[in-house]
Amino acid sequence: MKKCRGCGSITVHKIMCILLMAIGIHPTYKLILASNRDEYYSRPSLTAEFWEDRPDILAGRDQKAGGTWLGITRTGRLGALTNYRDPSSLREDTTSRGDLVDRFLRGTLQPPEYIKGLIHEAETYNGFNLIVGEKNRLYWYSNRGNGFRELKPGIYGLSNRLLDTPWPKVVRGKKAIERVLSESGDPEPPAFFEILSDREVPDDKLLPDTGVGIEWERRLAPLFIMSPDYGTRASTVLLIDKWDRVTFTEKAFGPGARHLSKIKREFRIKH
Numbered sequence: 001m002k003k004c005r006g007c008g009s010i011t012v013h014k015i016m017c018i019l020l021m022a023i024g025i026h027p028t029y030k031l032i033l034a035s036n037r038d039e040y041y042s043r044p045s046l047t048a049e050f051w052e053d054r055p056d057i058l059a060g061r062d063q064k065a066g067g068t069w070l071g072i073t074r075t076g077r078l079g080a081l082t083n084y085r086d087p088s089s090l091r092e093d094t095t096s097r098g099d100l101v102d103r104f105l106r107g108t109l110q111p112p113e114y115i116k117g118l119i120h121e122a123e124t125y126n127g128f129n130l131i132v133g134e135k136n137r138l139y140w141y142s143n144r145g146n147g148f149r150e151l152k153p154g155i156y157g158l159s160n161r162l163l164d165t166p167w168p169k170v171v172r173g174k175k176a177i178e179r180v181l182s183e184s185g186d187p188e189p190p191a192f193f194e195i196l197s198d199r200e201v202p203d204d205k206l207l208p209d210t211g212v213g214i215e216w217e218r219r220l221a222p223l224f225i226m227s228p229d230y231g232t233r234a235s236t237v238l239l240i241d242k243w244d245r246v247t248f249t250e251k252a253f254g255p256g257a258r259h260l261s262k263i264k265r266e267f268r269i270k271h
Contacts, residue, residue, distance in 0.1 A: 067098020084127025
């Protein structure tokens with residue numbers, strides 16, 4: 001977000017407010033990913049689908065700057081992105097961060113090699129967190145952090161700071177994932193959509209101070225965000241089981257949390 005000089009408005013710069021992951025800890029699902037993408041309702045974008053020009057890629061698409069915030073290929077290449085909220089460091093002359101996921105999905109480099117290449121151009125982007133993976137390994141990298149790391153089995157939460165920064169929505173989301181996984185049987189997408197629909201606003205004393213003012217901190221604090229012109233536009237649940245079967249389910253929303261559409265795509269990862 002960026003405070004407008006000479007006026008009282010705030011421009012929100014954001015891709016995907018919350019990303020929750022359970023990696024390698026469930027007997028059926030080796031990856032469970034649940035995410036909300038938050039954005040201005042006026043910014044044109046396409047909901048997730050296999051791309052006409054690259055039918056191996058399943059992802060949403062930003063129609064303004066290109067790129068995507070979350071996607072997976074038929075060969076199991078996975079990429080996801082959140083922005084790092086620091087309005088004081090925002091620049092207007094940077095490359096769109098959606099390019100980071102787009103390039104990985106289209107490419108062939110192994111995740112560590114891809115990230116090592118990004119390190120040399122990290123300053124050409126505003127702050128970001130990037131999750132990339134292939135087959136059974138996922139990695140996290142931020143150009144506001146210190147190096148990159150492979151994600152070992154566990155539950156992770158990523159919002160608009162560094163991985164597992166204990167913002168209330170991250171803590172709340174991780175605990176909710178843990179509760180779902182503690183129940184018997186295999187969890188279904190509705191259980192994770194319920195987590196993503198949480199609109200609980202934490203007490204002010206628990207909110208971070210990221211330089212956007214208390215009103216915006218409150219507005220951005222829930223897992224599911226609602227405001228007149230900005231909010232959660234897509235909730236996505238991605239499951240990959242131990243047989244490499246992918247279930248990708250996404251709900252799209254408009255102003256007032258109006259449900260616009262739902263898609264569900266299933267396929268087996270090609271080897």
